[in-house]
Amino acid sequence: MMAMSKKILEQEPSEIEMLLPWHAAGTLSARDARRVDEALARDPELAKQYAVIREEYAETIDLNESLGAPSVRAMQKLFAAIDAEPVRNPPASLRISARIAEFFANLSPRTLAWSASLAALALLLQAGVIGAVLVKNQAASYQTASLSTNEPATRDLAAATPPRALVRFAPDARVADITTLLESYQASIVDGGKGGMFRLQFGNKAMSKDEIAGLMRKLQNEKIVSLAVATP
Amino acid sequence: MQVLYGRHHVRVFRFGLRLVRDEQVAEDLISEVFLDVWRQAGKFEGRSAVSTWLLAITRFKALSALRRRKDVELDDEAANAIEDASDDPEVAVQKKDTSEALRRCLSALSLEHREVVDLVYYHEKSVEEVAEIVGIPENTVKTRLFYARKKLAELLKAAGIERGWP
Numbered sequence: 041m042m043a044m045s046k047k048i049l050e051q052e053p054s055e056i057e058m059l060l061p062w063h064a065a066g067t068l069s070a071r072d073a074r075r076v077d078e079a080l081a082r083d084p085e086l087a088k089q090y091a092v093i094r095e096e097y098a099e100t101i102d103l104n105e106s107l108g109a110p111s112v113r114a115m116q117k118l119f120a121a122i123d124a125e126p127v128r129n130p131p132a133s134l135r136i137s138a139r140i141a142e143f144f145a146n147l148s149p150r151t152l153a154w155s156a157s158l159a160a161l162a163l164l165l166q167a168g169v170i171g172a173v174l175v176k177n178q179a180a181s182y183q184t185a186s187l188s189t190n191e192p193a194t195r196d197l198a199a200a201t202p203p204r205a206l207v208r209f210a211p212d213a214r215v216a217d218i219t220t221l222l223e224s225y226q227a228s229i230v231d232g233g234k235g236g237m238f239r240l241q242f243g244n245k246a247m248s249k250d251e252i253a254g255l256m257r258k259l260q261n262e263k264i265v266s267l268a269v270a271t272p
Numbered sequence: 273m274q275v276l277y278g279r280h281h282v283r284v285f286r287f288g289l290r291l292v293r294d295e296q297v298a299e300d301l302i303s304e305v306f307l308d309v310w311r312q313a314g315k316f317e318g319r320s321a322v323s324t325w326l327l328a329i330t331r332f333k334a335l336s337a338l339r340r341r342k343d344v345e346l347d348d349e350a351a352n353a354i355e356d357a358s359d360d361p362e363v364a365v366q367k368k369d370t371s372e373a374l375r376r377c378l379s380a381l382s383l384e385h386r387e388v389v390d391l392v393y394y395h396e397k398s399v400e401e402v403a404e405i406v407g408i409p410e411n412t413v414k415t416r417l418f419y420a421r422k423k424l425a426e427l428l429k430a431a432g433i434e435r436g437w438p
Contacts, residue, residue, distance in 0.1 A: 058414040061421070067398045092437045096421065099374040100393035110285040114299040115277065121307050122273065211274060 060090050064097045203242045203252045204230065205259065206269045213264035221262060225255075239271065277306055280323060283395065284330050290390050291334035291383060301337060305329050320404055327395060328405045331387065338383075370433055377427035385420035392417055 056079045062068045063076045080087050209218055222228065225242055232238030242255060252270050259268040281302055288305075289298035308329055309316075316325055381389065391397045391405060403410045425438055 053415070053418045055414075058418050061392050061417055062399060065392055065396050067392075067396050089437045092425075092435050093421070095370075095435070096374065096378075096389075096424065097393045099371060100378055100389055102371075103375045103378055104286050104290070104390060104394040107286045107289050109282045110299045110302055114285070114302050115281070117300075118277065118303040118306050121303060122310055125307075125310070 057086065057089065060086075060093050061097070064090070064093045201246060201272070202244050203247045203255060204271050205240050205242070205256060206237050206267070206271050207240050207259065207265060208237050208267040210264045210266045217264045221264060225259070237267075273306070273310055276309065276322070280326050281306070283323065284326055287327055287387075287390060287395065288330050288334050290386055291331065292337055297337055301330065301333050304333050308333075320401065323395070324397065324401045324405060327391065327397070328407075331405060370435075373428060373431050373433050374424075377424055377431065380427055381420060381423060384416065385423055388413065388417045389420050389424075 056076055059068060059072055059076055063073060068076065080090055222240070225240075227240045227242045230239050230241045232240075247255065256268050256270050259265055284305055285298055285302050288301040289295060292298055292301065305326060309326065316322070378386070378389065387406065388402060391402045397405065399410050399413050402413045406413065408416070422438060425435065428435060
């Protein structure tokens with residue numbers, strides 16, 4: 041049992057011994073963490089070394105925390121340098137995907153989990169609607185599409201709702217700019233403020249997919265808009 | 273960029289400061305790091321955490337900044353730092369402050385030992401992430417940290433502090 045912690049002056053350290061610092065920091069995989077825990081339970085020498093490591097761990101954090109933070113000068117220098125950079129126009133798709141990625145990265149795990157749950161629920165509802173329509177249509181055995189008086193359910197849903205989007209405005213956007221933008225797009229804020237995102241509704245008529253995509257592109261190119269994503 | 277800067281600049285600064293040991297240089301460093309990020313945002317493939325990417329750039333910039341200084345100056349600085357810890361054991365013993373001595377010895381470690389200690393303990397990077405940041409194999413990461421800890425124990429012993437390991 042005691043062989044786990046080798047005499048380091050004489051021998052190379054064991055694999056478990058080398059993993060102890062990561063165990064203290066909590067960054068080992070579940071499998072490795074279990075291996076280390078088992079070894080610690082068996083080997084008092086290893087446990088003693090682990091206590092020393094925990095002390096080092098705590099002091100390293102204290103030491104780093106005592107270093108303070110950079111002055112505002114560093115930030116000013118950075119943003120002045122960025123302002124001086126030539127204007128670059130990355131492909132719109134790249135820009136949007138990067139911002140979407142940033143948006144999701146900014147969500148807390150809990151928010152993300154809730155969003156995923158809502159998305160899953162929406163999918164289930166959609167599946168239910170489609171399923172109900174299929175079952176209903178199957179009842180009329182010889183009914184053809186041309187004879188059907190029922191509109192497809194998806195068209196009904198789309199027709200009922202004007203387009204909506206989640207929009208994040210640029211941090212330096214003024215209220216007057218936002219009001220002007222809302223007017224020019226005949227948009228209204230239907231929900232918002234949470235995490236800096238606003239849900240906007242555009243006009244009062246439904247739009248085709250292409251029209252919505254075009255609207256999002258146009259919106260994304262607005263100077264005061266940092267993110268625009270179409271939503272149901 | 274503001275969000276990214278707001279979220280990571282303090283840790284980037286501290287990592288850089290621990291490497292270059294000069295606040296002014298460390299501040300210049302973070303401007304350079306985030307400007308590089310701004311320029312190279314398209315190259316980030318998302319295969320690693322953003323913080324890992326930032327720390328790798330910071331390390332590269334810090335080493336470049338250090339290379340710009342004279343090598344002799346660097347060697348002297350490192351040697352002095354270690355002597356500071358070992359030449360002054362009485363002070364540490366008198367204070368009976370293991371914590372203070374431990375911090376002084378952590379600061380006295382060599383650059384390659386300091387960076388791996390900080391990355392694992394403070395920046396909470398896994399073996400794989402440290403390997404990516406430092407650009408060495410994973411097994412080397414493990415042995416390097418082991419020997420950094422061993423060196424730390426030697427410095428503490430020289431300062432009159434025994435911790436029962438090794």
